[in-house]
Amino acid sequence: MSDNKSGPKNGPKTNNAGRAAILGAIRQSLGRPELSTDAKRGLNEHIAKHRANLVPARGKGDRAALIKRFREMAEAVSCTVETVADAAHLPAAVADYLRANNLPTQVTLAPDEWLAGLDWEGQSLLETKSGAAGIDDLVSVTPAFAGVAETGTLVALSGAGHPTTLNFVPDYHVVALPTSQIVGAYEEVWAKLRKANKVGRGFTMPRNVNMITGPSRTADIALTIELGAHGPRSLHIVLIDDETAGETDGETEQA
Amino acid sequence: MEFMKPGAFKDNARAALADQDLRSAMTMLSTGMIPNRQGAVDRLPEFEKLSQRGRELKDHVLAHLDFYLERFERNCKAAGGHVHWCATAEDARREVLEICRSVDAKTVTKGKSMIAEEIHLNEFLEQHHIEPIETDLGEYIIQLAEEPPSHIIGPAIHKTKDQVSDLFLKHHAKLGRTERQTEPQKLVNEAREILRQKYFDADVGITGANYLIAETGSSIIVTNEGNGDLTQTLPKIHIVVTSLEKVVPTLEDATTFLRILARSATGQEFSAYTTISTGPRQDGDMDGPEEYHVILLDNGRSAMLGSEVQDMLRCIRCGACMNHCPVYQSVGGHTYGTVYVGPMGAVLSPALLGVAETKHLPCASTLCGRCEEVCPVSIPLPRLLRQWRQRAFEAGDVPSLERWGLSVWAFFAKRPWLYGLGARLAMRGLAYLGRDRGRMRKLWFAGGWTDGRDLPAPEGQTFQERWRKQQRERAAS
Numbered sequence: 001m002s003d004n005k006s007g008p009k010n011g012p013k014t015n016n017a018g019r020a021a022i023l024g025a026i027r028q029s030l031g032r033p034e035l036s037t038d039a040k041r042g043l044n045e046h047i048a049k050h051r052a053n054l055v056p057a058r059g060k061g062d063r064a065a066l067i068k069r070f071r072e073m074a075e076a077v078s079c080t081v082e083t084v085a086d087a088a089h090l091p092a093a094v095a096d097y098l099r100a101n102n103l104p105t106q107v108t109l110a111p112d113e114w115l116a117g118l119d120w121e122g123q124s125l126l127e128t129k130s131g132a133a134g135i136d137d138l139v140s141v142t143p144a145f146a147g148v149a150e151t152g153t154l155v156a157l158s159g160a161g162h163p164t165t166l167n168f169v170p171d172y173h174v175v176a177l178p179t180s181q182i183v184g185a186y187e188e189v190w191a192k193l194r195k196a197n198k199v200g201r202g203f204t205m206p207r208n209v210n211m212i213t214g215p216s217r218t219a220d221i222a223l224t225i226e227l228g229a230h231g232p233r234s235l236h237i238v239l240i241d242d243e244t245a246g247e248t249d250g251e252t253e254q255a
Numbered sequence: 256m257e258f259m260k261p262g263a264f265k266d267n268a269r270a271a272l273a274d275q276d277l278r279s280a281m282t283m284l285s286t287g288m289i290p291n292r293q294g295a296v297d298r299l300p301e302f303e304k305l306s307q308r309g310r311e312l313k314d315h316v317l318a319h320l321d322f323y324l325e326r327f328e329r330n331c332k333a334a335g336g337h338v339h340w341c342a343t344a345e346d347a348r349r350e351v352l353e354i355c356r357s358v359d360a361k362t363v364t365k366g367k368s369m370i371a372e373e374i375h376l377n378e379f380l381e382q383h384h385i386e387p388i389e390t391d392l393g394e395y396i397i398q399l400a401e402e403p404p405s406h407i408i409g410p411a412i413h414k415t416k417d418q419v420s421d422l423f424l425k426h427h428a429k430l431g432r433t434e435r436q437t438e439p440q441k442l443v444n445e446a447r448e449i450l451r452q453k454y455f456d457a458d459v460g461i462t463g464a465n466y467l468i469a470e471t472g473s474s475i476i477v478t479n480e481g482n483g484d485l486t487q488t489l490p491k492i493h494i495v496v497t498s499l500e501k502v503v504p505t506l507e508d509a510t511t512f513l514r515i516l517a518r519s520a521t522g523q524e525f526s527a528y529t530t531i532s533t534g535p536r537q538d539g540d541m542d543g544p545e546e547y548h549v550i551l552l553d554n555g556r557s558a559m560l561g562s563e564v565q566d567m568l569r570c571i572r573c574g575a576c577m578n579h580c581p582v583y584q585s586v587g588g589h590t591y592g593t594v595y596v597g598p599m600g601a602v603l604s605p606a607l608l609g610v611a612e613t614k615h616l617p618c619a620s621t622l623c624g625r626c627e628e629v630c631p632v633s634i635p636l637p638r639l640l641r642q643w644r645q646r647a648f649e650a651g652d653v654p655s656l657e658r659w660g661l662s663v664w665a666f667f668a669k670r671p672w673l674y675g676l677g678a679r680l681a682m683r684g685l686a687y688l689g690r691d692r693g694r695m696r697k698l699w700f701a702g703g704w705t706d707g708r709d710l711p712a713p714e715g716q717t718f719q720e721r722w723r724k725q726q727r728e729r730a731a732s
Contacts, residue, residue, distance in 0.1 A: 018339070018340035018341055018342050018346055019340040021340075021342050022324075022340050022342055022499070022551070022553045022557060023321050023324070023325070025342075025553065025557035025558065026320050026321045026324075026499075026557045026560060027321055028557075029557055029558060029559075029560035029561040029562070030318065030320075030321075030560055030561050031561060034321065035319065035321070035322055040322060043319055043322055043323075043504075046504055046505070047326070047469065047470050047504050047505055050470065050504075050505040050506065050507050050508075051507060052507050052510075053305075053308045053312070053507060053508065053510070053511040054301060054304055054305055054308055054511065056299060056300075056301045056305075056514070057300070057301070058299075073524065076524075077523075077524075077527070111541070131541060132541040132542040133542075135451065135452065135455050151524045151525040152524075153525055153529075158536075158537075158540060158542075158543060159537075159539065159540065160539030160540065160541070163540070163541040163542045164484070164488045164542055164543060165488055165489070165542045167484070168481045168484045168485050168488065169485070186510045186513070187507055187510060190506045190507060190510070204334075205334065205471045205472075205473055205531070205533035205534075206533070206537065207532065207533060207534060207535065207536050207537050207540060207543045208484075208488070208530060208531070208532055208533075208543065209530070209531040210484070210528065210530050211525070211528070211529040211530070211531075212527070212528060213523075213524070213525045213526065213527050213528075213529075214527050215527070216479070216480055216481040216527060216528075217479050217480070217527055218392045218393075218443060218479060218480045219287075219409070219479075219521070220391070220392035220393035220396065220409065220410075220411055220480075221392070221396075221411075221414075221416055221419050221439045221442055221443065222280070222283065222414075222415060222416040222419075222439065223283040223284075223287045223288070223409070223412070224416075224439045226439050226440050226443045228443070228444070228447065229392055229443055229447065229479070229480035229481065229482065230390065230392075230447055230450065230480045230481045230482040230485055231480065231481020231482075231484065231485070231527070231528070232481070
């Protein structure tokens with residue numbers, strides 16, 4: 001992380017007495033003073049290297065295997081998944097999905113340049129707007145930063161074009177994911193994130209990194225699994241095949 | 256049943272065993288949670304190795320806890336967050352209240368947090384005229400029932416569906432919902448619709464944290480319902496209430512724990528929502544809180560470091576130990592009378608509340624060892640339970656009859672020939688008493704056993720006789 005941002009401007013002051021008491025108590029229990037500069041250097045290195053510990057075999061494989069695994073794992077947690085040939089087909093795919101499932105056709109789009117560049121006007125069935133989610137919004141369409149094959153997990157980063165509420169407030173969530181954004185393991189997402197948000201020698205985190213694995217669910221009533229507890233009742237993933245020869249939709253990463 | 260009185264364990268257990276609703280709710284553990292966990296573990300061949308690495312990481316962090324907490328604080332502040340160091344539960348409640356008052360908060364939505372339970376935050380907020388609204392379905396149910404959680408990840412696990420139906424009808428009728436719902440889907444939907452507006456109206460959202468990341472100054476929540484995300488995204492202020500031992504060095508290290516947490520807890524490959532939050536909303540963001548506060552609670556944890564119960568600080572709160580505990584399965588969580596229940600609660604509660612008040616809890620175990628077998632960070636729970644028993648004995652917290660019994664046993668145990676003789680005599684005596692049916696319905700001094708079931712009459716030889724015979728046969732062969 002970059003340490004050069006200014007601290008909080010207002011709000012309660014740090015409880016310095018509590019801080020000193022707790023750090024003192026920790027050191028007393030551990031039977032040592034504050035760590036030496038040398039000892040700290042080693043720990044700083046651990047952080048600076050941020051090595052992966054152990055990546056399961058299921059997070060590895062060739063492109064086709066990873067895409068297949070992503071799809072299978074996502075379907076196993078009640079996502080529905082379809083693939084379209086290129087991004088231009090996305091608006092029609094969304095319209096068809098909503099119609100086929102008898103869902104509302106008022107759609108809130110993430111205010112994202114890539115999504116905005118697609119032809120939504122051509123879908124006469126859809127009523128689109130863009131922005132953060134309001135309480136009455138029923139359907140959202142958002143891009144994702146990555147898909148992770150090991151558990152069929154989508155990763156969304158908050159940012160100007162990607163309000164977090166779109167992932168949680170609407171009843172029905174549609175996510176557009178170019179297959180080139182699918183990786184094998186979570187660690188590859190962190191590598192992508194460190195690169196995309198690089199600042200100096202460090203990087204900045206967005207307010208939220210949302211790892212989403214299937215629609216909302218609960219087992220709090222008699223351990224029976226029910227979907228749609230507080231977040232989306234359904235999660236539909238439209239994979240955009242941008243890796244097959246001849247098809248490139250350019251840079252679609254969130255940043 | 257009287258809640259939150261660990262001293263009443265024995266009375267609570269008696270009542271729990273007679274409670275048919277509780278028994279039917281608790282059988283779901285063995286038909287659901289246990290096979291689900293086993294399935295998830297079996298599907299990931301690397302689970303054991305990840306678990307081992309998780310254990311090593313926790314030990315590493317605990318040995319350098321001061322460093323990682325300072326690093327967390329520095330990076331959290333750099334991202335625009337606030338860190339509040341709170342030595343006691345009282346300090347933590349005060350800090351939360353002060354933050355709530357800074358925006359004149361009327362209502363506070365809450366995601367599931369065991370630390371909030373530990374510091375009894377809801378009662379405190381209510382006393383200060385701030386309404387806490389639990390949004391996790393299980394927490395919402397027990398808030399309506401005015402009960403504490405009975406499980407660390409499934410707070411309403413003790414409730415049957417019918418009890419939830421009654422509870423919703425009783426509390427929601429005034430909101431115009433006068434039809435008693437019996438389908439789980441309809442009950443879930445009813446809670447969803449009632450809570451929806453409250454997320455948008457709340458002034459402050461409070462969540463817990465499964466992990467804090469030193470490298471980035473972030474907090475992580477792992478949930479399934481999405482309530483935690485609505486809670487921390489819609490209000491003006493997001494408060495994270497958490498404790499010292501939740502910190503991990505890097506995103507990669509957090510990842511190792513995420514791979515074992517859901518599998519151990521619910522048997523899922525990954526929970527529906529794992530959310531990493533760093534600071535308040537950023538320039539250009541259209542939603543998210545304007546302030547981000549982290550309450551770092553000690554409340555006895557720093558004193559556990561370097562002590563014989565330090566291993567307990569590795570706990571990742573998955574609940575596997577209680578799901579697999581025969582005592583917990585029989586009596587449920589409320590019997591313990593503490594916020595943390597089951598084997599992990601019986602080890603943690605004496606450290607947080609003192610041995611005198613909680614001395615019954617370490618005894619509420621058969622020491623069968625299943626808890627340690629399923630613990631993803633290898634906490635030696637049976638050993639720690641025995642340690643607390645020993646402490647209670649040393650402190651004189653054991654009743655005199657029990658002490659007398661133990662010293663009689665010790666007298667014989669130190670004299671093996673006398674012990675063997677006594678065992679033979681006792682066995683023959685019991686065999687004679689039970690000669691007709693092969694079992695006994697009643698036995699002096701053993702009412703605790705025979706009230707609930709018959710005692711089988713011993714037959715054949717004593718254990719020592721059989722042992723000697725087997726050793727002789729081995730030597731001869």
